[in-house]
Amino acid sequence: MKRTHHCCELTDADVDKKVVLMGWVQNRRDHGGVIFIDLRDREGITQVVFNPGVSKTAHEKAGEIRNEYVLGIKGTVIPRPDDMINPKRKTGAVEVMVDELSIFSKAETPAFQIEDRIEASESIRLQYRYLDLRRQQLKNNIMTRHKAATAVRNYLDQNGFIDIETPFLTKSTPEGARDYLVPSRVNPGEFYALPQSPQLFKQLLMIAGFDRYYQIVKCFRDEDLRADRQPEFTQIDMELSFVDEKQIMTVAEGMIVEIFKKVLDMDLVTPFSQITYDQAIERFGLDRPDLRFGLELINVSDIVKDAGFKVFANVVKNGGLVKAINAKGCATFTRKQIDELTDFAGVYKAKGLAWIKIKEDTWQSPIAKFFTDEEKDALKNRLDLQPGDIVFFVADQPKITNEALGQLRNELARRLELVSNDTYEFVWVTHFPLVEYDETEKRYQALHHPFTAPLEEDMEKLSTDPASIKSRAYDLVLNGIEIGGGSIRIHSSELQQKVLKCLGIDDKEANEKFGFLLTALKSGAPPHGGIAFGLDRLIMLLCKEDSIRNVIAFPKTQKATCMLTQAPSKAATAQLQELAIKINKIEE
């Protein structure tokens, strides 16, 4: 028996053909006389029929068939009478009358039903992932991922990019995420680190003269998991020589356009909009603004700086920020809803959430009484307050005010259903700060990574005021989610050393950790830069999923375990001895 068709392709045009299909039993309907089987393969479902009048042996054998058995059937495509056509199915106009049946494999009753409308808990689905992957939704997600990856490869190939593999067994780099370590047997006591990204290798490839590199590559970070974070995840990583920000963005936009065309058959408009980091924080509170809706943050610090409401006045006096969001027409919010929003803001360290409901001729609010008429007028004008509105205030240190109100903005949009899954709003966020002061470690830390070039005009501030330097880094944000980020890199060894020094890494440490890069930069490095996209997140958005686990074939749980293989697991004593590793007593 040799397969002639997939279970998706038979139509009226195939009537009377002898065909062979192979696949899994989706469903069995035994009418005593006639037996219907929905046969499923990767591509779709076709109904096959066993009729004792056509083949007595096949019909008898079909009696023992159960769900998820693996079959091969040979038969004739026959048309269905008009009143028996199933319009819900692509192949619903025909069916295959079987005259020969082969049962390749029996199957135990699956732990959960292989049907999209049946919900199973995620842990049971992860435990039997191969069954879960049989379901249409998950299968579609994986197919979408394949389509997107293929679109990426074709696009980048056509644009002169070369696919080059970089090592997984590599060197631990300071800063950034916690590394996954791999012990070296032949060098007892020493460890490789799995790459958090191929950053340094792709820069070395530029120095080597490959001009344009790309890779769809696994990256590893040993940090706590989230719905959109796995310990191993996939990047579309690329690097280009002799380019500036604009050229990289253009290439990246072209790639995104290609993905959306190939996967969703959607035509995106380019160029994508751009906003500077400072503007994004000012207007949206976050460095990854969701532009699908308004509700912008408005600074009212100057208006309330002398207000009788001491919370506001004191915050401004101490260098803080008072900002507000006017939720138009939402004065109907109940006390309970406001309390929930206050708790929500509290998650982001806001100490409170002040509010004013604008009524026809009065302001209903615990804080309205503290404002003078002038202050009220100023607020009214600045915030465009009209009857029926409710306005929320956060007053705190700038970082907290922006973060809390920015998150509140997203939450309000969710609650008010201002966001549509079918809208895709891209925005480039540019001019990130180069560094950020780390209060706990009492030193500056790179916001992007230590190899990001500072803006030319900010260069002289390296030794005087690092925090005010803007970098040549950019993120691509889609619907409030960062899907990619990159920068123009430093291509001068001297500048690289200066930046490392600024980050508190002295020459000795720099040489130990990045000596090879500093040396390479002295060997003739082209100006270069690049960008990396989180493939999992991108596919998650394309599939309208809430978690990247649903677009990864074999994802890990929140405790970074694999429910299918039970990894990680204990190593044999002999293995550990070979690796010169001793395990500290772990309480059982």
Next chain:
RNA sequence: GGGGGUGUAGUUCAGUUUGGUUAGAACGCUUGCCUGUCACGCAAGAGGUCGCGAGUUCGAGUCUCGUCACUCCCGCCA
């Protein structure tokens, strides 16, 4: 490291508020009947460590404490 949610039949859940007879439903499964179903139908049946452990009580799925797993979030993730 911290906060929230969930855990009862193979699966998804109800039952827990207010402790009390034999822990229910749907789907799935098994058996029988059925020649036009496609969420087939009809009839019968099997199926439970109420996550685990301790405690309170005459009595615990239900209350208390601990613990484990899954999950969402904060911290963390250049």
